[in-house]
Amino acid sequence: MSSDRFVAASDVTRVALVSHSTTPRGGHVHTLGLAEALHRSGHPVHVVALGDPAAGLYRRQTDAPHTVLRGPSREGTTLEQRVLSAIDLLAAGLAERIAEFDVLHAQDCIAARAALRARAVTGAAVRVLRTAHHVDDFTTPVLIDCQRRAITEPDRVLVVSEQWRAILRAEFGVTATVVPNGVDPGRFPPVPEAERAALRLRVRARGPLLLAVGGIEPRKGSLVAFRALAELAAEADTAGTPRPVLAVVGGHSFQDFAPYREAALADLPGMGLRAGRDVVELGTVSDAELGAWYAAADVLAYPSLKEGFGLVTIEAMSQGLPVVASDVPVFTEYLTHGESALLPAAGDPVALAAALRAVLTDVPLRDRLRVAGAAVAARYTWAAAAARHAEIYAEPVPAPAG
Incomplete structure (x- = not known):
């Protein structure tokens, strides 16, 4: 102090x-x-x-x-x-x-x-x-x-x-x-490849690593993310490939979202998912560790239903992480669907799954999003x-x- x-x-x-x-x-x-x-x-x-x-x-x-x-x-x-x-x-x-x-x-x-x-x-x-x-x-x-x-x-x-x-x-x-x-371009230090690999190992991500920031809350669209993850996990099982892992950073809030969080986690088995394996809660992390998670992940899954601005999106883009958000009006003010981010319909898990799938499988798209996203982040300092x-x-x- x-x-x-x-x-x-x-x-x-x-x-x-x-x-x-x-x-x-x-x-x-x-x-x-x-x-x-x-x-x-x-x-x-x-x-x-x-x-x-x-x-x-x-x-x-x-x-x-x-x-x-x-x-x-x-x-x-x-x-x-x-x-x-x-x-x-x-x-x-x-x-x-x-x-x-x-x-x-x-x-x-x-x-x-x-x-x-x-x-x-x-x-x-x-x-x-x-x-x-x-x-x-x-x-x-x-x-x-x-x-x-x-x-x-x-x-x-x-x-x-x-x-x-x-x-x-x-x-x-x-x-x-x-x-x-x-966003401060120098806020997050460079992340060595060994540290990225260690974080992925920590959550046992042998396949795609999706990152959510903000905890499990109603306005973050957490249930939508879980349902989209379930679709991607089922596809991976059918194909015999490693399942994607959703790592969730944050969760401390002045308001009490425990009932929503508990109900959402209780729904996971019915979706064919398991807490701690498919959805891994990381809690509140240090600033440096947050930057490392941005670097270690393959895509930001941020299907918010309500945001003031969505600061997480420009943080992620400043670190080269492709963004999948939602089409709520606040995001469309500074993000362009298909250019700087993918913005599927808010509240639609099928659309979210399709957007995440596209980023994870389409390398040219992923690269375009990284370049355009970095350009957007550079405008907001x-x-x-x-x-x-x-x-x-x-x-x-x-x-x-x-």
Whole structure:
């Protein structure tokens, strides 16, 4: 944990990037990637996140100044209780240090509510910005209202895709600014062939290795992936060739997807699949290990039903891994089916299986996807995202109405 104080010129906007989590999920990966790029450009920035202060951030080698505040306990609590407790803890921590910042840039619903509360209780002259990566499917009135206020009350709202700009306008009446995600080309070190082989051996992948990132969750289309895998496994059995293995990275989430995960895994035997053999859960891995899995796999299987941007896709493409995603609108904003990725119909396991089969068997197609995918990833850098954010931070504050 770092608690470095800012020493900055008075005309430079001091920014706190605020996140409810330190785990390597899309929102926090975005937060840290943006923070590192801003810091390297000389912009005063500090990450404030909830987690385990002793463990720090998931990427311990980061050069971005940061503070990790103790997060809420998960033991015996409901999602609503965890959300409200997290807001309390994060708001208190921000209030103590709010004089150090000109902008509190929240990266999620919890962080936005905490930043707004910290400003209200201190009366500090700070702006509150919010990046809405996506809108959570909350079900209780308290959480639905909490999320609505976290979108409608900040001074400015950013989104990472045109799809979510349209959704926020239609559902919340908010005009948002699009600033896409990015990827750091040097984030993942080169992976020796011996390490790739060792990872494949670890999951006993004698045939194709499919990689899924994000855990087993509804919006990741995990059941769709399992059903597509079952089709490919049956074909391999008929042909007498090694079955494909689906390695699943990640799974730690603020929300509890255990019932979905357990039900999905329980369905595997009925599909002719077995957990630990055909579907191997790897859990949360280090940044370096994630890069190694990108290098070791044959294809990214990412059939999401809902995404804010799909940061995993450009991470994979930056490492030369062909991508099979889905045709949800957010992917079609920056991926072209048949050119930079394959985008089968969302929720259709037969279409997903066909796309995966094509990548695994058609070498010219696989090579084209790698080349075009790398070109797409090169257009989305954290340096570019940081420069656009710096422009937004420096914009003059609108005068009060009247």
